[in-house]
Amino acid sequence: MQTFRSFAGLSMLLVLITACGESSPPVDPTPLPTLTPVPTATPLPSPTPAPTPEPQPTPDSATDDAPPTAEEYYVAATSYSDAGDDDFAINLFSKAIELDPTFSDAYNDRGASYMALEDFSKAESDFSKAIELEPDDADYYNNRGVARMSLFDVEMAIDDFTTSIDLDPVMIDAYLNRSMVYVRQQQFEESLIDLEIILNIDPQYAEIHNYRASIFMALDRPRDALGELDRLISLRFADRDAHVNRAITLLILGEDERAQLDIDVAIELGVDTDRLQQTLDRVRAERDADAE
Numbered sequence: 001m002q003t004f005r006s007f008a009g010l011s012m013l014l015v016l017i018t019a020c021g022e023s024s025p026p027v028d029p030t031p032l033p034t035l036t037p038v039p040t041a042t043p044l045p046s047p048t049p050a051p052t053p054e055p056q057p058t059p060d061s062a063t064d065d066a067p068p069t070a071e072e073y074y075v076a077a078t079s080y081s082d083a084g085d086d087d088f089a090i091n092l093f094s095k096a097i098e099l100d101p102t103f104s105d106a107y108n109d110r111g112a113s114y115m116a117l118e119d120f121s122k123a124e125s126d127f128s129k130a131i132e133l134e135p136d137d138a139d140y141y142n143n144r145g146v147a148r149m150s151l152f153d154v155e156m157a158i159d160d161f162t163t164s165i166d167l168d169p170v171m172i173d174a175y176l177n178r179s180m181v182y183v184r185q186q187q188f189e190e191s192l193i194d195l196e197i198i199l200n201i202d203p204q205y206a207e208i209h210n211y212r213a214s215i216f217m218a219l220d221r222p223r224d225a226l227g228e229l230d231r232l233i234s235l236r237f238a239d240r241d242a243h244v245n246r247a248i249t250l251l252i253l254g255e256d257e258r259a260q261l262d263i264d265v266a267i268e269l270g271v272d273t274d275r276l277q278q279t280l281d282r283v284r285a286e287r288d289a290d291a292e
Contacts, residue, residue, distance in 0.1 A: 001105045002112035003139045070100035086113035104133035120150040138168035206235040240269035
């Protein structure tokens with residue numbers, strides 16, 4: 001059964017992925033060299049990545065006297081879905097549903113394939129059917145919330161993520177997705193609370209500190225952002241983007257000597273020095289202009 005996590009609602013305002021060559025652990029792929037953007041992005045969620053298996057034979061290869069069952073169609077469909085052939089997977093999920101109209105996971109995973117094809121209305125319909133059949137499944141509500149985000153039905157998306165959390169209080173994906181919606185609504189404090197809950201559930205989830213840092217910068221709280229980046233680097237020292245982020249934050253705070261230490265580390269880790277220098281020059285110029 002597939003569960004979605006969406007990061008599209010939150011733009012990282014510090015990390016310059018394209019300035020760093022091959023990126024270290026991924027954040028937002030959009031470079032944002034300015035330091036006070038309001039994170040707004042079009043949600044295009046994708047399924048949680050899964051290893052691509054060798055596609056299994058279709059159920060059509062079954063013998064005449066042993067026709068495929070709904071479960072066999074479903075298993076074959078998930079293989080094709082995992083391999084990226086969502087069109088064919090949808091066909092097989094549909095066959096499973098024809099044989100067993102109460103097969104909630106088949107509706108859910110067909111919805112996931114529709115999501116992959118960006119047919120969000122059909123995805124929402126399938127997730128809703130899965131919920132109708134299994135109203136206590138937290139994953140189904142989280143998935144429908146992502147579909148509703150993609151359809152810009154923000155309030156209904158929040159309701160779905162909240163229901164998912166009510167059903168499963170440690171549902172990290174639902175907290176993260178709801179946090180992204182709150183950011184889009186500029187409800188930054190609510191977003192910070194959800195991200196803090198994720199850290200209480202999983203203290204090693206390093207990327208959450210990056211998300212929190214970006215929100216603190218949007219709130220013009222660079223000192224709090226610095227604390228989050230310190231925690232991120234303590235968990236993931238070799239993340240050159242985190243060092244770039246912290247260097248920028250330190251420059252904003254006027255701590256140039258400390259910033260240089262992070263700049264040196266980022267260069268050692270392979271940052272694109274020309275792009276980095278352009279960004280640092282711009283940050284210094286903006287800081288100095290604000291000080292006048």
